[in-house]
Amino acid sequence: MGKKKDKALNESESTIDMKPMIHENAQFFDKLVELIPARFYLPDEKDKPWFQGLSKAEKASAKKQSRENIKKARRDRLDPEKSTKTTLDLLKENLEKEKSNMDSDGEEKEIEVRPIMSDLDGGEERSVTYEELRGSLRSKIEELRGSRNIPSSDKGKKRKNERNDKKGNLQKKQKSDGVVEEKKIDSINDEHNVEKDIVEEAANKLIFSRVKLGDNEDKREDSKKESTKSELLAKHSWKSAMDRAAGIKVHDNPKLLKQSIQKEKKRHQKNAEKWHERVETMKKLKAEKQQKRSENIADKIHQKKMLRIAKREKKLLRPGFEGRKGST
């Protein structure tokens, strides 16, 4: 009797023990199933896309459909709002469906139902998410715009200041140009230069050999004409001296310019003369040759005539010749 009780107890215990065990096992298996992606585990509901028997248009539409399905599936998979249907859920659904539908309605309907439902769900969810996303985007853009306005106004002011400076200071332009050039050269030299430059006042800035850079041409800016003549002259003389020192040729001297013009004229004249001479000599030679040729031709004809006469005469000089026709 004890044994029976024990047995009963055991049985109850075992049953009690069994339940959690079973539960654990079930959980374990469920987890395993969840790990497997649905399309490998569940039987293929959809027929494999069979494009061969269809016509061209049908094929194209079928392919398009399949592509869209793939896209939808991917979206659904990656959509955070949507609830992911694990393999387990799908399996459960499958079982339920099988139980409920004893009649075979056709697999297609089932297939259709599911994607449509998923579409509807996804669509609604998606529209909601779209609106939300749009709203958040708008707010972000406005934020950025608001922050952007502050520095841009400063830039505009800076530009205005620069313009004012340019209009204001013309007299200092040369100096500033010189300093700017030197600064440029200095800065580039600082990058490439081997020694460290000690940055001090402008007077102690170092100027180096002329360095070849990419754009070496000095761009001269047109300055407004000064009022007095002497100032103009002085400025011009300094400018020409700087240019000459830098190797640029300044054609300053009216005397030399006149000389060069004269030279050019004379050279032109000489060339013209030479050309004339050449033409003349050519004509002469041509005339001579033609004359000689015509002479030679005339000569030839003359010679031929002479020969004929001589031949004729020769016949008459024969010994024992009785006489010409007309004479008796």
Add this chain to the structure above:
Amino acid sequence: MARFHNRKKKVFVKPIVKKNQQQQSNVDHITGNKIPKSFVFSRGKLPGPLRQLQMDLRKLMLPYTALNLKEKKRNNLKDFLNVAGPMGVTHFLILSKTETSPFLRVAKTPQGPTLTFKIHEYSLAVDIAQSQLRPRCPQDLFKNPPLIVLSGFATGDEHLKLTTTMFKNIFPDIDINTVKLSSCQRIVLLNYNKDTKLIDFRHYSIRLQPVGVSRRIRKFVQNHQVPDLRNLQDVSDFVTKAGYGSESEADEEAATVTLTSDLSRVNRASTKSAVKLQEIGPRMTLQLTKIEGGLCSGEIMFSEYGNGGDKRKADSEEGNGKEDGENDDEMEDSEEDNEGEDNEENIEESDED
């Protein structure tokens, strides 16, 4: 026995270039600009030290100058000009002497401006070499043109700007991309002192020394001399002995650079080297007195002592005494050597090197 001079009139001989010799290029094939060449000569008779100074200046301007330029007494400025054109000479450095002091004129040839400097003090290269403990003159020191650094000129005065442009263009351009570090061996420094308005002229040779190595090892590697190991037990003693370097090694941080390319056996790329300058060549203290618009002629654009100044440039050739306070125009006329002679024959030159 008295020397018999050949008193025959010499016909002007065009400088013949030997076939083996490389003709000096007019255009720098790296930068594409014309290479500036110079003549260094004197007007009038110079005393001994000044003639040495002239020679030193010629060596300074190497390689683009006529080292053995010979001038005769009868040569005028016009003669030099006429020869300068075909040879592509762009600058004249003219030394002369008056009672007060020697003068140096720097002029740009065709009709360029002339800067007149009064030489307050000068030292010859020989003197400087004698004053140094280890004078240094490597063989190919004068094969490449020097770099030039001007300091204190950036104040923006017109005459200073002209001076900087003149000096910058006396030496050929440097192309940063293609220049070889080993070719920059000399450097000319011009320092302008605002207060005294004097320009210091110095000429150094550049030497690169590897840094971060102990003195003993460096000497050993450079000179290949067998070191004296008598008193040492082990080679490690030699290598690790912390010997204090010379005085100049103390300020190494300021003058060290990282080389971009291998310079020599000891100066390797991307290692630190110290840049050491050792003075060679003449040392001068100059004062800018006059700037003329033409070549020793033309209008006077700047004069240290105002118009009608008493700084006169009397050529001893002329032998004319000038009064102070004369008009500058008259001075210009006298300076132009128009004695009516057209002797181009007398300028001899050996090859420019």
